[in-house]
Amino acid sequence: MVKQKLLVINPEGLHLRPAGVFAQEMDRFKCDITIRYKGTRVNAKSLLSILAACIKCGSEIDIECDGPDELEAINKAIELIESGFEGV
Amino acid sequence: MVRGTGVSEGIGIGFVHILKEQKPVFERHSITDVEKELEKLRNAVGSFVISTEKLAEKLKNEAGEKEADILNGHIMIMKDPVLTSEIEKLIQGGECAESAVEQICNMFISVFSARDDELTRQRAADMEDLKDRLIKHLIGADDIQLSTLPPDTILCARELTPSMTAGIDKEHIAGIITEKGGETSHCAIIARACGIPAVSGAEGIMQLVHDGQKAVIDGATGEIILSPDEETMELCREKKAQYDESVSILRSYKGKPTLNSDGEKYSVLCNVGNAEDIDKVLSGDGEGIGLFRTEFLFMDRKKSPDEQEQFEVYRTAALKMQGRPVIIRTIDIGGDKDIPYMEMDEEDNPFLGLRAVRYCMKHPDILHEQLRAILRASAFGDVKILVPMIADIGELRFVRNMTEDIKKQLSAEGKAFNENIETGVMIETPSACLISDILAKEADFFSIGTNDLIQYTMAADRGNSDVSYLYSVFKPSVLRAIKYTISSAKAAGIPVEMCGEVAADRLMTPLLISFGLDSFSVSPSSVLAIRREISLYTKEKADRIAEAVMQMSSSEEIKEYLVQNNN
Structure with missing residues (x-):
């Protein structure tokens, strides 16, 4: 399993559009992907679960990937969150 | 008259069409x-x-x-x-x-x-x-059809779903009233994007209206007038014509840089008083936060917010501004702003007493915690420190020394911050103005706080109606104070901004351009109006107006002249 702490920097936080893009991108990977936020575990492939977690701009989250393509998955997650979803 | 919350500006005049829920x-x-x-x-x-x-x-x-x-x-x-x-x-x-x-x-x-x-x-x-x-x-049921409504329809619904709002024939809609929803509902967002006036949160409206009823709504104030008489209608039509014209003019300034007629660049920043205001800066097209009032963080609670809580709020503001300036004013309490848990003694003369930076010097722990939070947030954007109520160079040095100490601590702890964070002085006492040449040597920028500067220069309480004739920015003494402050900043080569109501007063724009102000910090809703106003003046024209005004002896004379010369 690999994990990484990340800061959500896009102004709207993980709301509808960025969360949708994130979930769609994560769904391409085979591994299990979890967001840990404020003590809860969120399925990163589910837009509705991400929305329910209500992750705002300025929040710190932990991403955990577990499975065969976990390295590719975590790199994609880091790229998306750290770029603030620019260009997507 | 019924009132809701205005969620999309504009005047809508038309006939009610009730949307039944299906x-x-x-x-x-x-x-x-x-x-x-x-x-x-x-x-x-x-x-x-x-x-x-x-x-x-x-x-x-x-x-x-x-x-x-x-x-x-x-x-x-x-x-x-x-x-x-x-x-x-x-x-x-x-x-x-x-x-x-x-x-x-x-x-x-x-x-x-x-x-x-x-x-x-x-x-x-x-x-x-x-x-x-x-x-x-x-x-196998159909979606609601909203694409065939008669012209001048005021659509009235308990709630409009996003798909309904999207399906509406926008050409024929004069306004939208909903019982539920607020400023951030999809209905409100789409109404604003399409320029349709809308009022939400109009509780009970569905019981008051009937199909075909005449109605007027004001999407700014949230007013709803049902079955208006002809006289009211005439007034509303006039108001609508005025509003529609001003909107189309202002809209053309959205997303543009702020330039005067010569093409010289200015910035229009925003004043922020709470967390919600930060989003309004972006929607209002502000070029950053010119004044981040931090008192709201301390109000309505039992103890002061700790460093981490403050840090998170400042960091969010910095991230949301995406590299644009975020000027954070250290806590400005005392005067008329009392916070119960801060144990402030009763004073005979609170406005001349333990206020703002003076309070912070007596209670350095509070300032220390706040400065640490601001410094840590400075790693995430263009964050600056602004110190209120400075009257003496010692106060600025106190804050600067504390800032330097905190930088050493943070370095030792391995925490990120901006080594070159700027510290500015709020010019709002006559003393700060008179020593602005001295302050300019040790400050990175000035911010002129006009509300207090007028009050202290004129020695007139702004809340006391018996002396309100003295409380005016057009008093020659106040104008000289502003002019002198700006010239001190210019001489020292530091930028100068103005926050407070005067920055948004269009009569003042030519004077501020002539004096050499760099940034105007106003409420988010005034950004476009001030950007436009600045664009109407060449330096030469502004100088001509300022030169005439600075010869005059009374505020009445000055104001009248500025009104006559206003575009």
Whole structure:
């Protein structure tokens, strides 16, 4: 399993559009992907679960990937969150 | 007259059309052929996606890409693997598709509604919309048709779902009234993008209106006038014409740099008083935060917020501004702002007493905690420190020394911050103005706080109506104070901004341009008006006006001259 702490920097936080893009991108990977936020575990492939977690701009989250393509998955997650979803 | 919340500015005049809610009706039944029911669900999802794509395309053309994203979001939700697998699980357990959709959607609706975040609560409305439409696709019912409304329709509904709002024939809508919803509802966002006046939160309006009734709404104030008489109608028509004209002029300044007629650059920043205001800076097209009042963090609670809590708020502001300036004023309490847990002694003369930086020097722990939070946030954007109520160089040095000490601590702790963070002085006492040449040597920038500067220069309480004749920015003494402050900054080569109401006073714009002000910090709703005003002056024209004004001896004379010379 690999994990990484990340800061959500896009102004709207993980709301509808960025969360949708994130979930769609994560769904391409085979591994299990979890967001840990404020003590809860969120399925990163589910837009509705991400929305329910209500992750705002300025929040710190932990991403955990577990499975065969976990390295590719975590790199994609880091790229998306750290770029603030620019260009997507 | 009924009142709601104005959510999309403009005056709407027309005839009421009541939108009746049409919830899909189905009978819950048990199923025998699971495979057939799953097939039915897949078909409904497919036709849902296709019809939503069409609506999104229509909305993109009418309102814009961002607004269409709302409906694209519905498609994304529909494709959420968790959503579909949960619905399928219920069907496999013998539930009919309609009931399975209803149960699973309701589960998410209750989760979203329970959050204390407005944006997340809006997702409940999305899910409600999605649920009803998906069930309609399952039972083969039509979506509500809103594309054939008569001209000048004031649409009146309990609530407008995103798909309904998207489906509306915008040409024929003069205004929208809803009982539910607020400023951030999809209906409000789309109404603003299309320039349709809208009032939300008009409780009880559905019982008061009938189809075809004449109505006027004001999307700024939230006023609703039902069956107005001819005299009122005439007034409203006039107001509408004025408003429509000013909007089309101001809209052309959105997203543009702030330039005067010579092409010299200025900035129009925003004053922020709470966390919600930060988003308004972006929607109002502000070029950053010129004054971040931090008192709201300390009010309405039992103890002061700790460093981490403050840090998170400042960091969020810095991130949201995406590299644009965020000027954070250290806590300005005392005077008329009392915070019970801070144990402030009763004073005979609070405005001349232990206020702002003076309070902080007596209670350095509070300032220390705040400066640490600001410094840590400076790693995430162009954060600056602004110190209020400076009257003496020693006060500035106190804050600067503390800042340097904190930098050493943070370095030792391995915490990130901006080594070159700027510290500015608020010029709001006559003393600060008179020693502005001295302060300019040790400050990185000035910010002129006009409300207090007028009050202290004129020695007139702004709340006392008996002396209110003295409280005016057009007093020659106040204008000289502003001019001298700006010239001291210019001589020392540091930038100078103005926050407070005067920065947004269009009569003052030519004077401030002539004096050499760099940045205007105003409320988010005034950004475009001030950007436009600045664009109307050449330096030469502004100088001519300022030169004439500075010869005059009374505020009445000055104000009259400025009104005559206003564009």
